[in-house]
Amino acid sequence: MKTNKQHIEKALELPAFAYIQKAADALGVEAYVIGGFVRDTLLERETGTDIDIVAVGSGIALAKKVAELLPGKNQIQVFKTYGTAMIKFEDIQLEFVGARKESYSADSRNPVVENGTLEDDQNRRDFTINALALCLNADNFGALLDPFNGIQDLKDGIIRTPLDPDVTYSDDPLRMLRAIRFSNQLGFTIAQKSFDSIANNSKRIDILSKERIVEELNKILACPKPSKGFLLLDQTKLLKRILPELIALKGIDEVEGQRHKDNFYHTLEVVDNISENSENVWLRWAALLHDIGKAPTKKFDKKVGWTFHAHEFVGAKMVFKLFKRLRMPLNEKMKYVQKLVYMSSRPIVIAQEEVTDSAVRRLIFDAGDLLDDLLLLCKADITTKNPKRFARYHKNFEVVKEKVIEVEARDHIRNFQPPVSGEEIMRIFALKPCRQVGEIKDAIKEAILEGDIPNEYDAAHAFMLTKAKSMGLFPA
Numbered sequence: 001m002k003t004n005k006q007h008i009e010k011a012l013e014l015p016a017f018a019y020i021q022k023a024a025d026a027l028g029v030e031a032y033v034i035g036g037f038v039r040d041t042l043l044e045r046e047t048g049t050d051i052d053i054v055a056v057g058s059g060i061a062l063a064k065k066v067a068e069l070l071p072g073k074n075q076i077q078v079f080k081t082y083g084t085a086m087i088k089f090e091d092i093q094l095e096f097v098g099a100r101k102e103s104y105s106a107d108s109r110n111p112v113v114e115n116g117t118l119e120d121d122q123n124r125r126d127f128t129i130n131a132l133a134l135c136l137n138a139d140n141f142g143a144l145l146d147p148f149n150g151i152q153d154l155k156d157g158i159i160r161t162p163l164d165p166d167v168t169y170s171d172d173p174l175r176m177l178r179a180i181r182f183s184n185q186l187g188f189t190i191a192q193k194s195f196d197s198i199a200n201n202s203k204r205i206d207i208l209s210k211e212r213i214v215e216e217l218n219k220i221l222a223c224p225k226p227s228k229g230f231l232l233l234d235q236t237k238l239l240k241r242i243l244p245e246l247i248a249l250k251g252i253d254e255v256e257g258q259r260h261k262d263n264f265y266h267t268l269e270v271v272d273n274i275s276e277n278s279e280n281v282w283l284r285w286a287a288l289l290h291d292i293g294k295a296p297t298k299k300f301d302k303k304v305g306w307t308f309h310a311h312e313f314v315g316a317k318m319v320f321k322l323f324k325r326l327r328m329p330l331n332e333k334m335k336y337v338q339k340l341v342y343m344s345s346r347p348i349v350i351a352q353e354e355v356t357d358s359a360v361r362r363l364i365f366d367a368g369d370l371l372d373d374l375l376l377l378c379k380a381d382i383t384t385k386n387p388k389r390f391a392r393y394h395k396n397f398e399v400v401k402e403k404v405i406e407v408e409a410r411d412h413i414r415n416f417q418p419p420v421s422g423e424e425i426m427r428i429f430a431l432k433p434c435r436q437v438g439e440i441k442d443a444i445k446e447a448i449l450e451g452d453i454p455n456e457y458d459a460a461h462a463f464m465l466t467k468a469k470s471m472g473l474f475p476a
């Protein structure tokens, strides 16, 4: 196994660091690489493409000097207000900042900033494992500066704040979400004191912008086992402030000896299941939200037991409101999630009865391009702990899936365009756009989906003539 020193030496071979060293020494300022790059190097993880550089002095001046020395034309972007600069070099983004000291006020996560020492700068970092710095100056190249025992925390797998966690989290509540996200990404444990402090400061999350919250949620959802992050969000009382719709799914009610499952824990299992089969974060959102309509629709019926009537429809509407509240884009991604939520029970409902060709054709038609993802979601939705039921549900699911493949191969419903177009109907019967055109078109579509006629032009044409005749219409 390589030692830390060897990992560091290897990582610092990256050409960019030699230029930064030259520039820093020429200006006579100390320069360090800090944060995620150092952490991930020591963890032997992929280091990503953004590298953070701290100068004890002006970050912008250092960046300008580096840009001068780099071969070729390199784009440098300067953000004067923030005192930062960014250079793109060989697929890497180098972010430069001057070492700073920060002080916060209660109503904002934007601190008052003054110049500081490297130590001041490490103090303002969120976690000990993110405060590790490597010196880039020639006389001390590769030296590791670890004032808070971050190396030990890396070894032990612990997320801990450099300062009193109440101060760190209250100053910038985004760090609470970052703690949970890093814990989930790295498989680390949040130190108990930190954990308690997050729970105590959970209200502070309300000052965060929705965009930053969603960014972290997306990162949690992108983890191999997102449930771990959501359980932590729940235990620290953050989840109820961010996604109360999920909290409403908690609990098991019992009436007359009949119980329903806890749909909160079920949902988290579905998210983990889907994550084993797809990296698509929007499909993971769909899994997370697929049952949210169950809370407002839950009823106990003496004859049939617990029901969640129309929960898919209600859930799809809630998706829109939730996206809007979290300022997530109300675009085709939202519609994708909505549609999957709306259709989430369809394949299983089909499986409960005899799987007819026409039901499968309708499923394929309605799902369109989302069919594969919908089937993945349905499979992930099977979480019963009863082995017999588990086997039966999976078998039913496979029957539907095979039938889908068979029907699609034969009938080509997936990107189905009615074989006779509206324009053609108008031309044949000399009609202007009107209700009758739509009626004939719909009838053709229905006849094909029902299996009354094949999905072919001649059959559709003949059917159209008959249908039109019954409406008193004849070819012009």
Ligand code: ATP
Pocket (backbone or CB within 6 Å): 034, 035, 036, 037, 048, 050, 052, 124, 125, 126, 127, 130, 131, 172, 174, 175
């Ligand atoms: P990754 O890029 O993988 O998400 P990272 O640690 O590089 O991880 P960035 O968001 O790129 O995270 O931030 C770079 C560094 O800046 C962090 O390692 C940390 O030292 C510091 N940092 C970022 N956000 C905060 C914050 N909200 N509070 C304090 N320090 C922060």
Ligand code: MG
Pocket (backbone or CB within 6 Å): 036, 037, 048, 050, 051
């Ligand atoms: Mg980073």
